[in-house]
């Protein structure tokens with residue numbers, strides 16, 4: 001954990017105080033369709049999509065010792081140390097200027113989750129799990145054709161093992177917290193998105209309800225005025 005604290009010291013930026021930051025994690029096995037669904041969520045709901053895997057692949061392009069270390073771990077289908085990925089996520093979040101983030105492929109193990117909670121500290125609204133059968137994920141990866149170094153049979157097997165052993169405890173954690181939203185990812189992309197849309201629509205409803213309550217609570221003058229108005233004209237108060 002000492003290394004994690006070091007990373008925090010390195011990065012001096014922070015989110016503007018008082019600004020509500022919305023974070024949603026998107027998890028699922030390799031090839032379950034995380035990236036595909038995230039692209040749809042971005043165009044419908046205005047989130048900034050941050051793919052942990054893409055951020056790491058960018059880092060690999062830099063000709064540094066760290067880049068080589070990441071490249072080797074990814075090639076073996078192993079997970080990169082959490083402090084590296086959390087630092088990359090924080091940097092990308094701050095650089096985006098947005099306040100709504102879709103974090104794809106993260107957290108992948110309990111260490112990822114703990115590092116995030118220690119450094120970024122913004123509790124996710126919910127965690128979207130794209131549930132997909134292993135045969136379907138394998139078929140998709142082998143047809144993905146993105147020239148990815150890790151999309152080969154041996155690495156795929158290792159990635160499935162990591163998902164079973166390391167990501168399942170994270171899923172159980174969020175399930176216990178009541179934050180897990182599971183969709184069946186075995187269907188066609190647009191059908192999967194119908195369920196994803198319903199999950200994100202709930203987020204908008206919650207936000208609207210939340211803002212109604214806080215408006216009424218934080219502006220007593222407005223509350224008093226509206227109460228007076230309602231009683232004078234015998235109008236039922238339907239605000240809440």
Ligand SMILES: Nc1ncnc2c1ncn2[C@@H]1O[C@H](COP(=O)(O)OP(=O)(O)O)[C@@H](O)[C@H]1O
Pocket residue numbers: 028029030031032033034035036037140141143144145185186187188189190192
């Ligand atoms: N629901 C789906 N049905 C069929 N193919 C899909 C579906 N979702 C994604 N794909 C395809 O499967 C491959 C893996 O999807 P991707 O979104 O890259 O998964 P992940 O980000 O979870 O690794 C891609 O080639 C993508 O076009």
Ligand SMILES: Nc1ccn([C@@H]2O[C@H](COP(=O)(O)OP(=O)(O)O)[C@@H](O)[C@H]2O)c(=O)n1
Pocket residue numbers: 028029030031034052053054056073074075077078079080081085104105106107108112150159
């Ligand atoms: N939180 C993360 C996310 C990805 N990774 C690495 O990046 C690889 C690719 O992840 P990805 O999310 O792009 O792709 P999929 O395995 O989901 O298809 C993983 O196999 C890990 O090696 C990681 O170490 N930590």
